[in-house]
Amino acid sequence: MYRSHTCGELRSTQINDTVTLSGWVQKSRDKGFMIWVDLRDRYGITQLIFDEERTPATVFQKAKELGREFVIQVTGTVIERESKNKNIPTGAIEILVTDLEILNKAKLPPFTIEDETDGGDDLRMKYRYLDIRRNPVKNSLMFRHKVAMKVRNYLSEEGFIEVETPYLIKSTPEGARDFVVPSRMNEGQFYALPQSPQTFKQLLMVGGMDKYFQIVKCFRDEDLRADRQPEFTQIDCEMAFVEQEDILNIFEGLTRFLLKEIKDVSVEAFPRMTYDEAMKRYGNDKPDIRFGMEFGELNEVTKHKDFKIFNEAELVVGIAVPGAAAYTRKEIDALIDWVKRPQIGALGMVYAKYNEDGSFKSSVDKFYDEEDLKKWAEATGAKPGDLICVLSGNTNKVRSQLSALRMELAERLGLRNPDEFAPLWVVDFPLLEWDEETERFHAMHHPFTSPKKADIPLLETDPGAVRANAYDLVLNGNEIGGGSIRIFDKDLQALMFKHLGFTEEEARSQFGFLMNAFEYGAPPHGGIAFGFDRLVAILGGQETIRDFIAFPKNNAGRDVMIDAPAKIDDEQLRELHIKLDQ
Known part of the structure; x- marks a missing residue:
C-alpha cells in the first residue's frame, strides 16, 4: 500500500x-x-x-x-x-x-512548481506534465471535469442519449479547412477529421434517436488565437420534432443550471436580439451586454455641415465613454493611435468632450456648434463627464472598428467583471453571405440550416435577404453556442445546394448519403453545439482556453512538448502512396 x-x-x-x-x-x-x-x-x-x-x-x-x-x-x-x-x-x-x-529521484525542474512560477508560457508548455502539478493548471483541469459532469447529468435527466460518432469521415468543401488523413489501404484516398459531427447527428435523428448529445473532439485547420485550438471540444446536441423555441428553452435551461451549480449565480430569462439589432447597437453578433456604450448612429445630425469626412461616409457612428471627458489630450491621442493600428484599420477618430458643467469641446469645433454636439450626446446616450468617440466610413468596417474600440475601453475601465454573467440569444442571422473572392454566396452557418419559412421565396429573387432559422448563445461577449433548425426536406436541401453554387452532381457526390436518408422519413429536427473549452474558461473567469486543456497547442498549432507535427520517414510515405517533391 x-x-x-x-x-x-x-x-x-x-x-x-x-x-x-x-x-x-x-x-x-x-x-x-x-x-x-x-x-x-x-x-x-x-x-x-x-x-x-x-x-x-x-x-x-x-x-x-x-x-x-x-x-x-x-x-x-x-x-x-x-x-x-x-x-x-x-x-x-x-x-x-x-x-x-x-x-x-528527480532532476531539478526548469521552473518552480508553485502557483506563482518563474516559467514563461513556452517553457511551461514544453514541460506541460510539470506545469500540471501546479495548482492553477491542476485546478483548471479539475474544474473542466466538474463542468463536463454537470453537463452530462443535466442532459441525461432531460432524456438525451450520448452517442459516439466517427472521427474518420469524408472531406467536404464548406466551412474551415479539414485536417486530412491518408488511407494506406485505399491508394490516393483520404479521410478527414470532423469539424463537427453535423451530418451524423442529423442521421441519428433520421434513425429515431430523438435526443442526442456528445462531448466530442472536433478539428479545424485554421489560424489560431487565444480562444482557438486546432483540436477543440464541443457539447454537440440534436433534437427531433422541435422548433426553435424548444431548443432555446432546453439550452437556456442548461446554461442557467451551469451558472447556478458552478458559480452560484441566478439568471432570469435570457434577453433575445436579432442579428441586425446586434450589429446596429454593438457592431458585432456576439455583444458583451454587461456594460453600456451602445452605438449611436449620427448620420442625421452630422451631415448638414461642411465636414467632408462625415458627408462622404456611409455610416457615422459613436459611443459615449463613461467618465472619460477627463481624459487628457495625450490619452485621447493614444486612443486615436489605437484605432489606427493595422489590426483595427480606422483612418482616425473624432471626439467630443461632454464636460461636467454641461459644455462641449470637440476636435471638430470648426464645423459643429454646441447645439450640434448636444444632438450627438442624445444619440449616444452621453451624460456630463462622458467622452463621445466617433468613427465613420463603410458601414460594415466602421461597425467592426467601433466594436473593437468599445471592448478595449471596457477593458481599460474595468467594466468586464469576470464574476458577472450576461447571457444573450442572438437570432435571425442571414442565411447566406456573399464572398467577394469567389463571387458567390456561402452558408453563414452550414448548408443544412433551414431558412425562415416566410423568406423561402426570396431564395430565387434576393438570396442575401433570406434569414436563417439560426441562433447563437452569447455569454460576456463570447459566442459559447450556436445552432439552427435543419432542412429536412430533400427538395429544399437541393435548392439550398443550388444557391451555394453546387451542381446537382457535386451535391450528390458530397452529400448524397444525407439526401438519400431524407427520402426515408426525416423528422423535423434542429440542434446546437457549445464550444466546451470556451464555456469552461468563461465559467472559470478566464478569456483564454489554454489552461483548461491538458495538452494544448501553441499559437503556431504545434505541440512543443512532443514536437508535433513532425516529418514521417520515407517508408511510411511509400506505404501511404504519398510522393513529396524533392
Whole structure:
C-alpha cells in the first residue's frame, strides 16, 4: 500500500494515528538537527518532520538527500504542529516520519512548481506534465471535469442519449479547412477529421434517436488565437420534432443550471436580439451586454455641415465613454493611435468632450456648434463627464472598428467583471453571405440550416435577404453556442445546394448519403453545439482556453512538448502512396 491517506485529508482528529503518505517533495528546509518537508499530491500538502532525536538515524540521513520533485513514500505518526499554517487545510498537523522510501529521484525542474512560477508560457508548455502539478493548471483541469459532469447529468435527466460518432469521415468543401488523413489501404484516398459531427447527428435523428448529445473532439485547420485550438471540444446536441423555441428553452435551461451549480449565480430569462439589432447597437453578433456604450448612429445630425469626412461616409457612428471627458489630450491621442493600428484599420477618430458643467469641446469645433454636439450626446446616450468617440466610413468596417474600440475601453475601465454573467440569444442571422473572392454566396452557418419559412421565396429573387432559422448563445461577449433548425426536406436541401453554387452532381457526390436518408422519413429536427473549452474558461473567469486543456497547442498549432507535427520517414510515405517533391 503506497498510501493510507492523501496529502490533503489529515486533520487534528487523526493525531497519534500512524499513516502512510506518498507524493512529490514541494520543498525541504534543513536546520541541521531537524528537517521539514512539504509533501504534495493532487489533493493538497502535508508537512513532514524529521527529528534527529525521534527519527531513526538511517531515515534522517536519507531525508537530507531529498530534492525538489523527488517522489517519496513516508510512514509516521500524526502530531500537532507547533507553528500552525492557517492557509492550508492540513496546517494544524504534521507527520513525524519513522520510515522513508525514495520511489524516484528527480532532476531539478526548469521552473518552480508553485502557483506563482518563474516559467514563461513556452517553457511551461514544453514541460506541460510539470506545469500540471501546479495548482492553477491542476485546478483548471479539475474544474473542466466538474463542468463536463454537470453537463452530462443535466442532459441525461432531460432524456438525451450520448452517442459516439466517427472521427474518420469524408472531406467536404464548406466551412474551415479539414485536417486530412491518408488511407494506406485505399491508394490516393483520404479521410478527414470532423469539424463537427453535423451530418451524423442529423442521421441519428433520421434513425429515431430523438435526443442526442456528445462531448466530442472536433478539428479545424485554421489560424489560431487565444480562444482557438486546432483540436477543440464541443457539447454537440440534436433534437427531433422541435422548433426553435424548444431548443432555446432546453439550452437556456442548461446554461442557467451551469451558472447556478458552478458559480452560484441566478439568471432570469435570457434577453433575445436579432442579428441586425446586434450589429446596429454593438457592431458585432456576439455583444458583451454587461456594460453600456451602445452605438449611436449620427448620420442625421452630422451631415448638414461642411465636414467632408462625415458627408462622404456611409455610416457615422459613436459611443459615449463613461467618465472619460477627463481624459487628457495625450490619452485621447493614444486612443486615436489605437484605432489606427493595422489590426483595427480606422483612418482616425473624432471626439467630443461632454464636460461636467454641461459644455462641449470637440476636435471638430470648426464645423459643429454646441447645439450640434448636444444632438450627438442624445444619440449616444452621453451624460456630463462622458467622452463621445466617433468613427465613420463603410458601414460594415466602421461597425467592426467601433466594436473593437468599445471592448478595449471596457477593458481599460474595468467594466468586464469576470464574476458577472450576461447571457444573450442572438437570432435571425442571414442565411447566406456573399464572398467577394469567389463571387458567390456561402452558408453563414452550414448548408443544412433551414431558412425562415416566410423568406423561402426570396431564395430565387434576393438570396442575401433570406434569414436563417439560426441562433447563437452569447455569454460576456463570447459566442459559447450556436445552432439552427435543419432542412429536412430533400427538395429544399437541393435548392439550398443550388444557391451555394453546387451542381446537382457535386451535391450528390458530397452529400448524397444525407439526401438519400431524407427520402426515408426525416423528422423535423434542429440542434446546437457549445464550444466546451470556451464555456469552461468563461465559467472559470478566464478569456483564454489554454489552461483548461491538458495538452494544448501553441499559437503556431504545434505541440512543443512532443514536437508535433513532425516529418514521417520515407517508408511510411511509400506505404501511404504519398510522393513529396524533392
